[in-house]
Amino acid sequence: MKTLPEASPKDCESGENPGVRLRALYRDGHGEMHLNWPIERLDEAIRDELGTLWLDIDDAPGQPSAVAEHLLRDVFRFHPLAIEDALRETHVSKIDDWDDYLYLVFHSTSIDPEADDLRLEELDVFLGPNYLVTYHERTLAFLSESREAIEHDPRDRMKHGADHLLFRFLDRSVDQSLAAIEQLDERIDRVQDEVMERMDPRNLQKIFRIKRSAIQLQRTFSPQRDVLNRLARDPYRVVKEEHRIYFRDVYDHVVRIHDISESLRDLIAGTLDTYLSVMSNRSNDIMKTLTMVTVMFMPMSFIVGFFGMNFFGATLALETWLPKWALFLGSIAIMSLSPVGMLAFARRRRWL
Structure with a gap:
C-alpha cells in the first residue's frame, strides 16, 4: 500500500x-x-x-x-x-x-x-x-x-x-x-x-x-x-x-x-x-467526371495529331484548298463541337 x-x-x-x-x-x-x-x-x-x-x-x-x-x-x-x-x-x-x-x-x-x-x-x-x-x-x-x-x-x-x-x-x-x-x-x-x-x-x-x-x-x-x-x-x-x-x-x-x-x-x-x-460514391463521381473530360477531348487530340503529321512534306498545303482564315475558324469549330457532341452522346446514353 x-x-x-x-x-x-x-x-x-x-x-x-x-x-x-x-x-x-x-x-x-x-x-x-x-x-x-x-x-x-x-x-x-x-x-x-x-x-x-x-x-x-x-x-x-x-x-x-x-x-x-x-x-x-x-x-x-x-x-x-x-x-x-x-x-x-x-x-x-x-x-x-x-x-x-x-x-x-x-x-x-x-x-x-x-x-x-x-x-x-x-x-x-x-x-x-x-x-x-x-x-x-x-x-x-x-x-x-x-x-x-x-x-x-x-x-x-x-x-x-x-x-x-x-x-x-x-x-x-x-x-x-x-x-x-x-x-x-x-x-x-x-x-x-x-x-x-x-x-x-x-x-x-x-x-x-x-x-x-x-x-x-x-x-x-x-x-x-x-x-x-x-x-x-x-x-x-x-x-x-x-x-x-x-x-x-x-x-x-x-x-x-x-x-x-x-x-x-x-x-x-x-x-x-x-x-x-458517401466517400466511395464521391470518388466514383470524381473518376467519372475525369473520364468524361478525357473522352470529350479525344476527338480534338485526334484531329490535332492527325493533321500535324507530315505526310507530304514539311506542312500540308491546305491553303491551296481554303483560305487560311477559313481553315483556322473551321479547326476551332470542329475542336469545339467535338467535346460538346461527346457530352451529348454521354447524356443520351445516361452515363452522366
Missing part, C-alpha cells in the same frame, strides 16, 4: 490543508439538523445510533491528502485495503462488504466541454449503519445539488437513514449520466447530417471520438449494473430491507443506460458505414 505522510488530529480539526475540503452534515437522534458539524466531533456523531452523519471529502487530484487518510483510518477505522482503494482512482465499479460497513466505487459520466469527450467521475463511498462517507477528487455536481437540497429541507432529507441518502446520491448520478448520453445521441445526429451534406475528414474524427465514448460508457456501466443489483438483492446489514426497492429502481435506470449505449454503438457503426459509402 502507498505510504502517506502522517497527519495530526489538530490538522484535521482545523482543516488547515489546502488540498482537501471537508463538509460534515449531521442529523442527531432527536431530529435536529447540523449543517456544519465540527470535524473534531465526528466520534460523537458516529456513536449516535439514531442519528445520520454524512461526511464529504473533496480531495485534490493526484496525491491524496494525509488528512483524508487520517480520517478514514483513525476516526472511522476502515480497513487499510478499503482505504487504499479509496485514495486512488480504480476506474472499476465494485462493492465490498466489510460486515460493519460497505465500500462502493461508483462512476458518473459527463461531457467535457473543452475536449468534447466523455469524462468519468469516480465516487468512493463508505456506508455504515448511521453514517455515509463520500470521497472524490473532483467537485461532483450531483453531490453539490444534493447538499443544497438538504440545506433547503434539512429535516426531511436525512431522516430515512444513511442508506436512503446513498440512494439519493446514486439516483442523481445516474440522471447525470443519462444527460450525457442524450448529448452523445444529439452529436451522432449532427454528424450524420454533416456526413450527408459534405465530405470532411474532420467528420471521421468526430465519429471515432463518439465511438470511443460509447465504448467507454458501456465498459463503465456493465460492472455498475452488478453493484446496484447486489444492493437491491443481497441482505447487507447496513441496508434496510425496505430500502432495497429504491436501489432496484436505480438498477433499472442503469440497465436502460447500458442498453442505450449498445444502441449508440450501432448508430455509430451505421454512421461510419454511411461516411465510407
